[in-house]
Amino acid sequence: MSEERDLLAAEYALGLLDGAELAEARALAAADPTFRAEAARWTGQLAPMLDDVAPVTPSAHLWTAIERRLGPVAANDNADVWRRRLNLWRGATAAATALAASLALVVVTRPTPFAPPVARAAPAPMVAMLGDERRDMMLVASWDPASRRLMVVAASDLPPDPTHAHELWMIPADGKPRSLGTMPGPKMRAELPMPMAGQFREGVTLALSVEPMGGSPTGLPTGPVIASGKLERA
Amino acid sequence: MTVPYIGHRAAPAGLFFPSGRAWAITPAMESHIATLQPAGQAHELVRLLDRVAGGDRAALSALYERTSAKLFGICARLLGSDADAEDVLQDVYVTVWRKADRFDSAKASPITWLAVIARNKAIDRLRLKRVATAPIDAATNIADDSASAFDLVDRAQEQGRVTACLDELDDRQRAMIRAAFLDGASYPELAEREAVPLGTMKSWIRRGLLSLRKCLER
Numbered sequence: 001m002s003e004e005r006d007l008l009a010a011e012y013a014l015g016l017l018d019g020a021e022l023a024e025a026r027a028l029a030a031a032d033p034t035f036r037a038e039a040a041r042w043t044g045q046l047a048p049m050l051d052d053v054a055p056v057t058p059s060a061h062l063w064t065a066i067e068r069r070l071g072p073v074a075a076n077d078n079a080d081v082w083r084r085r086l087n088l089w090r091g092a093t094a095a096a097t098a099l100a101a102s103l104a105l106v107v108v109t110r111p112t113p114f115a116p117p118v119a120r121a122a123p124a125p126m127v128a129m130l131g132d133e134r135r136d137m138m139l140v141a142s143w144d145p146a147s148r149r150l151m152v153v154a155a156s157d158l159p160p161d162p163t164h165a166h167e168l169w170m171i172p173a174d175g176k177p178r179s180l181g182t183m184p185g186p187k188m189r190a191e192l193p194m195p196m197a198g199q200f201r202e203g204v205t206l207a208l209s210v211e212p213m214g215g216s217p218t219g220l221p222t223g224p225v226i227a228s229g230k231l232e233r234a
Numbered sequence: 235m236t237v238p239y240i241g242h243r244a245a246p247a248g249l250f251f252p253s254g255r256a257w258a259i260t261p262a263m264e265s266h267i268a269t270l271q272p273a274g275q276a277h278e279l280v281r282l283l284d285r286v287a288g289g290d291r292a293a294l295s296a297l298y299e300r301t302s303a304k305l306f307g308i309c310a311r312l313l314g315s316d317a318d319a320e321d322v323l324q325d326v327y328v329t330v331w332r333k334a335d336r337f338d339s340a341k342a343s344p345i346t347w348l349a350v351i352a353r354n355k356a357i358d359r360l361r362l363k364r365v366a367t368a369p370i371d372a373a374t375n376i377a378d379d380s381a382s383a384f385d386l387v388d389r390a391q392e393q394g395r396v397t398a399c400l401d402e403l404d405d406r407q408r409a410m411i412r413a414a415f416l417d418g419a420s421y422p423e424l425a426e427r428e429a430v431p432l433g434t435m436k437s438w439i440r441r442g443l444l445s446l447r448k449c450l451e452r
Contacts, residue, residue: 015419055303067295
């Protein structure tokens with residue numbers, strides 16, 4: 001490509017042109033794949049500058065507007081998508097198992113200074129892997145009954161959302177969610193008081209819901225549950 | 235795996251977590267957390283784009299949550315108007331929804347790909363405004379310029395070089411090229427801003443672009 005043409009592609013990519021020159025470049029871009037590729041190459045080379053642009057949160061209604069433009073949700077996805085999801089889940093499961101195992105190890109090996117004599121076996125530590133309905137694992141919770149300590153760690157980034165809180169819930173056998181508080185960040189550690197601690201048993205569900213800042217105003221989950229999982233023996 | 239909401243009586247109020255008695259995270263745990271959180275955002279975005287390509291609406295929503303502030307920042311800066319930027323941002327995600335299968339992780343990082351789509355869409359909008367004075371068919375009879383993001387080549391090693399090559403330009407050339415790329419300033423606008431004749435501005439920038447090309451081809 002001639003130097004002149006290359007420069008025109010660069011000027012076009014940069015957005016410098018107007019009037020007749022813009023019209024000419026536009027016509028070339030529509031008709032000539034080489035010109036288009038050249039402009040794309042310039043854009044790609046200059047793209048690192050975009051890293052310097054500060055993020056600005058768009059207004060909250062925008063997502064709804066986008067969803068409306070996407071049209072209705074398809075009734076069912078094709079098999080290919082499901083196969084891909086299955087593969088993702090396999091990967092996530094392996095990662096979750098590794099993390100859960102390491103957390104469990106930490107729980108088990110952590111010295112307990114005031115451990116009672118070995119009269120009866122200490123209750124076993126438990127873990128829960130919290131995922132969404134597609135089974136993408138998002139959080140791992142570990143519970144040490146001996147010290148009544150709960151730790152929750154996000155294994156993948158939680159959706160950043162400055163206008164909502166992520167609230168953690170325990171749902172025991174009676175089916176009534178109890179708030180465990182909002183996640184202060186990707187990790188949460190807490191020592192739970194009795195009698196709540198006594199309800200942490202195998203099979204209890206832990207769930208994460210999206211709530212207004214500061215947590216659910218009603219004491220029950222009000223927003224969508226984005227991840228949940230059951231406590232199991234580690 | 236959805237949680238059944240059984241019972242409608244208020245549960246006990248949220249617990250207070252004694253922060254003074256935090257449970258220490260051991261280095262072993264940290265390293266596991268680090269390896270899981272990972273590979274991080276880029277990996278996660280690639281995964282999301284892959285799901286979007288398969289028609290997964292929830293993945294698009296997650297992608298939006300993670301990237302909309304960055305892309306909106308780019309649009310708002312270029313267009314200088316929140317209303318225009320919101321319009322364009324809608325277009326951006328609708329385009330991503332339809333064309334996510336064109337993303338190739340071997341060619342571009344996901345965030346660069348998205349950023350370039352946003353930037354190109356915003357530039358298109360600016361150009362439309364500029365051509366609004368020109369005959370209408372010039373404006374309607376055009377290719378979707380944002381599609382050029384799909385041919386994007388942006389290898390990581392090239393990025394470092396671009397930064398180095400931009401640094402080699404003189405300050406004025408660099409500032410003008412940045413103003414064009416990030417603020418959408420045209421030749422006449424830059425000439426007015428710098429109070430120089432249009433021809434002078436053109437030759438400054440063209441010289442800068444030629445040096446940049448030479449440096450990049452070294």
